[in-house]
Amino acid sequence: MSRPLTSTPKADGFRMPGEFESHGGCWMLWPERPDNWRLGAKPAQHAFTAVATAIAEGEPMTMGVSPAQYQNALAMLPPHIRVVEMTHDDSWIRDCGPTFVINGAGDLRAVDWEFNAWGGLDGGLYFPWDQDALVARKVAQMERVDWYAAPLVLEGGSIHVDGEGTLLTTEECLLNPNRNPLMTKADIEEMLGDYLNIEKTIWLDKGVFNDETSGHIDNIACFIRPGVVALTWTDDKSDPQYEISKDAYERLTAATDARGRKLEVHKIHQPTPVLITREESEGVDVVQGSQPRTEGERLAASYINFYIGNGVIVMARFDDPQDEPARQKLAELFPDRKIIAVPGREILLGGGNIHCITQQQPLGRK
């Protein structure tokens, strides 16, 4: 049975678990569009394959693939990764996919948010986005779980939760007039309460500098576990990221969570700024209405955009001196998980990173 429900997760006793809780699996969408991924997406497909393979060490992995790419994906991916047909406009299933919720009995359901490609016709990243908008219910149908259609434009990358009533987000994204212009901050907090069972929202101001998602939280800060947060950082006061991270640090250390706890905040230094090269720019089709990939543009690189899987942390590496300190820090923060660092640049060139291209499915009864 998989049907749209008209109640809310909160009313039905469902909550969004933290990413660090046990998973039943993980979903990704295969990259393809040549106006976003250079060289016909071949380098990105190799990068996605590495991410999927790493995550599959700990949980069942499913790759959603367009009809045109089905055979190629089946050939490129290892045989223990499930390949299913799933048309999409681009590969950011963190943002267009479902947010799964569970109840005390371990039943699984999905939340299907409204999706407008990070800003619709007022700053969105491509047009149209009609196939992305169907991904959440396609996943729910395939898994035979019921879903809630939430009347809120929201991308999964704009929220992080501790699974105990607290949500982290940014004002830059959730209060952006190109998402839900008629809703106040209080209205949005009420929706997060209804659909994720959130009691306390902690608002940062902005996301990572030049992040085209309008500052998604999942690139700047995340929960390691309840009460513990990681934050991207730089000590370079001339870097535009400095003031953003400083403000975030002040807000996080001043905040209390839904249980009244103060937060422990861990800084992870960002990599050296990553700029698009001419060769990289020239590998991308120019299409009006799609986000351009211009030579010299700074990419929103951060080590925060990792995936917490069963038994593993899958993080990006950039062949940068900060790679190893970041890896060590994550190893300290997640002592029971294997840290797998995969090349992140080709994903970053498309506008996001590992967390953005993945969506966990909590362990639950379908």
Add this chain to the structure above:
Amino acid sequence: MSRPLTSTPKADGFRMPGEFESHGGCWMLWPERPDNWRLGAKPAQHAFTAVATAIAEGEPMTMGVSPAQYQNALAMLPPHIRVVEMTHDDSWIRDCGPTFVINGAGDLRAVDWEFNAWGGLDGGLYFPWDQDALVARKVAQMERVDWYAAPLVLEGGSIHVDGEGTLLTTEECLLNPNRNPLMTKADIEEMLGDYLNIEKTIWLDKGVFNDETSGHIDNIACFIRPGVVALTWTDDKSDPQYEISKDAYERLTAATDARGRKLEVHKIHQPTPVLITREESEGVDVVQGSQPRTEGERLAASYINFYIGNGVIVMARFDDPQDEPARQKLAELFPDRKIIAVPGREILLGGGNIHCITQQQPLGRK
């Protein structure tokens, strides 16, 4: 895990179960193409919905749907039917889908036959058929079962098995030079042995008169259970079906099965010949290379093309005087199953019937 295997089901101890054995579910493909289904496939979609709903009384039902029809199918089908994206060229999953096999431990695997749209460029029913050819492995991938790629052009509707080593088929289809021109009858029997664990093939000559599939067995005769067969019939000696059914009856009553049993053969009288009306013909797009739907053409109507589901028999009715005798006969032959008769004409107009548009998945461990 879902991967292509290079051994054979026989070598691995797998066999194709009879359709009357327990099912884990059933698969269908949503009709869409306007050069085969009249009025943009809307009447057919209602007919398919009735079939799927009837089968879902006894087993989980999955409908594969193209990206373009996804939302419409989701809206038309009842919520307990799973809707998944699965591009196809047309809706005959009996023929392009997987044949599932099981072993003694109850493990499930799939056979992926070669598919050439009932004859390829020499008499096939449409061009291209590249998406149909991917359906079997897409189903296997979705269900996480391993599959065997069988080097034989074969449609599932051209075979019926008793699950105990016997297979029924027609020479008109399996020996047709537009299927496997380089293989002898003995070669084909060996392939059926290797991939379905068949020890004895019983060959009828032809299928139902004017059946565009080159005489698929599933429209003329089928196993009710081991040792018991149903056969379409007419007493009208002027009907071209008469000689075909008479010859089939003689071959069946003369045959013994793999266990050495004689067969009990039950005749089920065909409906009054069904002809395409002008209105029906005019509702179909004319496309060169696709089978035309011409006014006055006789359709291959038979009551044999039913589906044996968990607890149910889903049969076609044609608003014909023979409907009720056929229903009664099936009720006698299947005393433990509920007989559900659904309108069959709109499916017949597309070139097949209920068995042709369904594919059972045996109950087994994935």
